[in-house]
Amino acid sequence: MNAIATRPLVLDPDGAADPCARCGVRASSVCDAIPTSDLARLSAAAVTGHAAPGSSFIDEGEPATAFFNITGGTAKLYKLLPDGRRQIVGFVGVGHFLGLAVSDTYAFTAEAMEPVKYCRFSRASLRRLLDDFPAMEKKLLAVASNELVAAQEQMLLLGRKTARERVASFLMAQARLGVACMAPRSHFTLPMTRGDIADYLGLTIETISRTLTKLRTEGLIEIPGATDIVVKNRLAMERIADASE
Amino acid sequence: MNAIATRPLVLDPDGAADPCARCGVRASSVCDAIPTSDLARLSAAAVTGHAAPGSSFIDEGEPATAFFNITGGTAKLYKLLPDGRRQIVGFVGVGHFLGLAVSDTYAFTAEAMEPVKYCRFSRASLRRLLDDFPAMEKKLLAVASNELVAAQEQMLLLGRKTARERVASFLMAQARLGVACMAPRSHFTLPMTRGDIADYLGLTIETISRTLTKLRTEGLIEIPGATDIVVKNRLAMERIADASE
DNA sequence: CGGTCACTTGATCGTCTTCAATACCAGTGG
DNA sequence: CCACTGGTATTGAAGACGATCAAGTGACCG
Numbered sequence: 001m002n003a004i005a006t007r008p009l010v011l012d013p014d015g016a017a018d019p020c021a022r023c024g025v026r027a028s029s030v031c032d033a034i035p036t037s038d039l040a041r042l043s044a045a046a047v048t049g050h051a052a053p054g055s056s057f058i059d060e061g062e063p064a065t066a067f068f069n070i071t072g073g074t075a076k077l078y079k080l081l082p083d084g085r086r087q088i089v090g091f092v093g094v095g096h097f098l099g100l101a102v103s104d105t106y107a108f109t110a111e112a113m114e115p116v117k118y119c120r121f122s123r124a125s126l127r128r129l130l131d132d133f134p135a136m137e138k139k140l141l142a143v144a145s146n147e148l149v150a151a152q153e154q155m156l157l158l159g160r161k162t163a164r165e166r167v168a169s170f171l172m173a174q175a176r177l178g179v180a181c182m183a184p185r186s187h188f189t190l191p192m193t194r195g196d197i198a199d200y201l202g203l204t205i206e207t208i209s210r211t212l213t214k215l216r217t218e219g220l221i222e223i224p225g226a227t228d229i230v231v232k233n234r235l236a237m238e239r240i241a242d243a244s245e
Numbered sequence: 246m247n248a249i250a251t252r253p254l255v256l257d258p259d260g261a262a263d264p265c266a267r268c269g270v271r272a273s274s275v276c277d278a279i280p281t282s283d284l285a286r287l288s289a290a291a292v293t294g295h296a297a298p299g300s301s302f303i304d305e306g307e308p309a310t311a312f313f314n315i316t317g318g319t320a321k322l323y324k325l326l327p328d329g330r331r332q333i334v335g336f337v338g339v340g341h342f343l344g345l346a347v348s349d350t351y352a353f354t355a356e357a358m359e360p361v362k363y364c365r366f367s368r369a370s371l372r373r374l375l376d377d378f379p380a381m382e383k384k385l386l387a388v389a390s391n392e393l394v395a396a397q398e399q400m401l402l403l404g405r406k407t408a409r410e411r412v413a414s415f416l417m418a419q420a421r422l423g424v425a426c427m428a429p430r431s432h433f434t435l436p437m438t439r440g441d442i443a444d445y446l447g448l449t450i451e452t453i454s455r456t457l458t459k460l461r462t463e464g465l466i467e468i469p470g471a472t473d474i475v476v477k478n479r480l481a482m483e484r485i486a487d488a489s490e
Numbered sequence: 491c492g493g494t495c496a497c498t499t500g501a502t503c504g505t506c507t508t509c510a511a512t513a514c515c516a517g518t519g520g
Numbered sequence: 521c522c523a524c525t526g527g528t529a530t531t532g533a534a535g536a537c538g539a540t541c542a543a544g545t546g547a548c549c550g
Contacts (some may be wrong), residue, residue: 079401080486087401100390107394132380141382144389145345149352151396156324156332157540158403159447163506202404204507209530226514226529243326408538439497452538454498471497471547493550503540515532520523 004017018043025071028095033136034129041132045125051075051112058099058110061166067126068098068110074191077108078199088200089151091192093178100144113191158202161243166201167211168240171221175231186234190227264290270316273340275388276364278381279374286377290370295321296357301345303344303355312371313343313355317362319436321355333445334396336437338423345389358436403447406488411446412456413485416466420476432475439471 020043026032034042048071050055058068059151060112070092077098078088089108092098098118101107121129130137157166175184190197194205201208219239222230231237239245249480265288271277279287293316296302303313305324315337322343323333334353337343343363346352364488366374375382403413435442446453460466465482467475476482484490 005318079397080399081405082490083488085405085488087404089397089400100386101394102387102390103394107397130383134376134382137382137386139380139455141345141386141389142347144386148389148393148396149346149348151400152324152334152352155334155399155403157481158327159332159444160326160330164342176376193527199404205529206508206531207506210506213530216266243328243330245327449539450497451499451540455538458498491550492532493548495548496546498543498545500543501541502539503538505537505539506535507537508535509533511532514528514545516527518523520521 020046023071025094027059029069029071030097030136030139031069033139034133038133041129045121046119047121049118049120051116051118053112053115056109056111057116057118058106058108060107060109061105064099064101064106065123066099066102067121067123069119069121070094070096070098070116072120073112073114075110075112075116076192076196076200077110080109086199087202088196089154089194090147091200097140097143100140111117113196163201163207163211164214165204165240165243166203167197167208167215168237169242170197170201171229171231172234172237172241174229175234184231184234186231188229190229194226249259259415264293265291268316270339274314274316275342275381275384276314279378283378286374290366290374291364292366294363294365296361296363298357301354302361302363303351303353303358305354306350309344309346309351310351310368311344312366312368314364314366315339315341315343315361316364318357318359319446320355320357320361321437321441322354326353331444332447333441335392336397336441336445340415342385343413345385358441358473404425406444408448408452408456410485411448412442412460413482414487415442415446416474416476417479417482417486419474421478429476429479431477432473435472435474446448469472 001096018040020026020031020034021037022035023031031042046069050059050072057075059076070099072094074091074093076088077090077092078086080086091113092110098110130140157169161169172184174190175188177188179185192200194208197203198205198208203211212221212223215237216223220231220233220240221231222232263285265271265276265279265284266281268276276287294302295317301332302320303322317339319336321333322335322337323331325331330397336358337355344351363447375385390487402414406414417429419435420431420433424430431435437445439453443450443453448456457466457468461468461484465476465478465485466476469475
């Protein structure tokens with residue numbers, strides 16, 4: 001009933017001097033490349049901050065002065081064309097590292113969907129960290145490489161897949177989210193609107209809605225609520241997503 | 246995969262132990278992160294090879310056993326769907342580093358367009374190099390970051406731009422290729438076929454042809470030969486590419 | 491020459507978009 | 521309790537952009 005009252009509050013002996021030592025997301029982020037004994041270095045480099053839903057904490061085109069590590073909430077990353085057309089290039093959650101671009105300006109806007117908490121590193125302080133901890137650089141390279149692979153997969157989706165295949169791909173990717181082992185979930189919640197999905201898949205709201213309805217009438221999925229998805233026929237969905245028919 | 250790989254010593258009849266010392270593309274690749282005094286280490290880790298036009302030296306889905314540094318020629322990188330639909334995720338030339346994916350299999354196929362020469366690093370030997378030369382890891386991270394930015398730009402193109410905007414974007418990007426300073430070339434050659442351009446822009450051969458013809462009849466470009474492009478009105482082309490009208 | 495290959499051009503088709511109406515749901519205040 | 525409101529989702533009808541199908545051109549080459 002009252003989680004806060006029943007949960008034992010673990011206090012760190014060092015107090016507020018070393019917040020990174022008590023950071024719950026360290027294990028799932030690039031920060032775990034810093035040895036525990038050196039966490040003070042990390043704490044000194046990071047500045048925490050937060051962003052309310054609908055507000056952006058990175059703005060496309062603005063000078064890229066800092067890097068971010070998401071410690072709470074979720075955000076969408078998007079690029080805009082002058083006339084308002086929008087392409088969402090990714091959804092990010094806890095542990096995600098942002099702003100890797102070496103260029104002088106941010107390549108995308110990052111807007112909070114749920115309240116976002118983050119750690120902020122200035123270019124200079126991150127550079128110093130990386131100089132002193134090559135393991136962190138290794139970790140960042142691994143992260144960037146994986147994102148590059150994901151981006152190429154998304155290019156295939158945007159360039160060559162049909163609306164049906166895009167939606168199926170998206171749903172199956174969501175089903176796999178946060179599931180470490182093989183089995184994707186059969187029931188999950190979509191934390192974004194139809195508009196967000198559309199701008200992520202290069203389609204329109206109406207096409208998303210129609211395609212979901214079609215998949216539902218075919219018995220492949222169920223949609224108990226607008227944001228709830230139940231996959232009834234995983235194999236068929238995977239086949240549509242992979243275009244392997 | 247009908248490419249040929251040999252140890253550099255074999256290709257190096259005059260017996261020098263470090264062919265990397267005479268490598269003309271070192272300056273423009275990640276290899277310049279290795280100090281000149283340690284080039285023997287680099288030479289020992291690399292195995293040179295080459296691929297004839299039309300043949301692939303990386304195959305999507307195959308176990309990712311090595312990394313490649315292009316030292317000559319150009320190649321296209323693509324992903325395939327089971328039914329043959331193809332998405333080209335990039336064109337690469339001299340100095341480009343390939344295979345960064347941390348996953349166990351290659352995410353794309355790399356096929357030579359012009360005769361390709363490359364240096365090949367096994368996972369283990371590259372790892373050893375990176376452990377010993379953090380500067381190289383830094384360089385790779387910078388490269389990966391920049392590619393990520395480019396990939397996101399391509400997502401915007403594939404997801405939200407019209408055929409006309411895509412072709413204009415592509416042409417202006419080609420005009421800027423290999424030009425360090427601000428001014429893009431007004432005349433250049435396209436090293437790829439219409440089919441390749443189509444699969445890069447998520448369109449068809451016919452649409453590429455029609456769109457180029459339209460741009461020509463409008464006086465924005467000239468097409469002296471199928472592979473020659475002369476930009477007559479750069480400003481207008483940039484505006485179309487950026488959708489800023 | 492006949493053959494192939496790449497490109498161009500034309501006619502038709504289909505998928506997805508656009509425009510528009512309606513349904514839904516939560517929050518608010520009468 | 522119920523109308524009002526604004527944001528979100530669904531559904532329908534019409535339209536457009538790019539795909540597909542098909543024919544024709546030109547270059548290169550054995």
